[in-house]
Amino acid sequence: MATKRKSAARRGKKKSEARIMPAWLRTILAVCIIAVFSAGFYWFFIRPYAYRWKPCYGQKGYGVCMPCDYEVHGIDISHYQGSIDWVQLTTNKTTKFPIHFVFMKATEGGDHADDTFPFNFDQAHRYGFIRGAYHFFSPKTDPLKQADFFIRTVQLIPGDLPPVLDVETIGKSTPHDLRIAVKTWLDRIESHYGVKPILYTSYKFKNRYLSDSVFNTYPYWIAHYYVDSVKYEGPWHFWQHTDVGNVPGIREEVDLNVFNGSLEQLRALTLQK
Known part of the structure; x- marks a missing residue:
């Protein structure tokens, strides 16, 4: 029974390790999410009114x-x-x-x-x-x-x-x-x-x-x-x-x-x- 429990624990540990996302991948995903939200915010809330903040040449x-x-x-x-x-x-x-x-x-x-x-x-x-x-x-x-x-x-x-x-x-x-x-x-x-x-x-x-x-x-x-x-x-x-x-x-x-x-x-x- 002890051997079976150790074997099951090792399998659970390996599955847990497999589910952990590498740090570099988490960083890339975070950057992508921020970029998407920033682009959406600009497109819908900033771009339509950008002319208000342009220099007035007239x-x-x-x-x-x-x-x-x-x-x-x-x-x-x-x-x-x-x-x-x-x-x-x-x-x-x-x-x-x-x-x-x-x-x-x-x-x-x-x-x-x-x-x-x-x-x-x-x-x-x-x-x-x-x-x-x-x-x-x-x-x-x-x-x-x-x-x-x-x-x-x-x-x-x-x-x-x-x-x-x-x-x-x-x-x-x-x-x-x-x-x-x-x-x-x-x-x-x-x-x-x-x-x-x-x-x-x-x-x-x-x-x-x-x-x-x-x-x-x-x-x-x-x-x-x-x-x-x-x-x-x-x-x-x-x-x-x-x-x-x-x-x-x-x-x-x-x-x-x-x-x-x-x-x-x-x-x-x-x-x-």
Whole structure:
């Protein structure tokens, strides 16, 4: 029995020794794991925002590096910006990067109105900004219901920018169904206001879901952050180049935009008499 126990102990010892990983192999595995996690962290959390930390070779304004070669600047706002000091905001018209236009969120889905819209829309007109209103599109809600809700909420006058459709999510819709719903909203709005609406969406979303040529007939407002220039190859009218601007008169960070043209061309885009 003693011999059998010794033999079993020797076998157990050999198995235990066989299971021990060599130190050099453990080191290699640890390095590989660290490298994989570091690469993933950079790819998902650092790379998309790396442009924020690049040296600014142009001119800085509103806390960010401003795009070069654009003379017409603007912002877009919603209730997220809180209470706005419109008198102070007006002083930005005389700065190096004067603010000429302001887009405001008016509606979302079929029944959600931005509670700051009526006051801000009125103040923008009072203080001489070229103003515009946008609707945040919900793929799960009837597009005609959404369009009619926007129409009831937003009364445009000559000098205002065309209505804007903000499309950012596909929800549970198929790309085909999304395109039909978006076109339905655009058609209803164009029929009512007598002007082609502006289509707002990101560079990637436009290429992935709204690349149909039918949408290229609408003025395009592109959201494309942390890049030196617009990469979109087609025509575009507005470029939302950052979401972290700091503008006097607004306490919260705000989206900054440029218009791809002159101030006269921007006015020509507005509703006419």
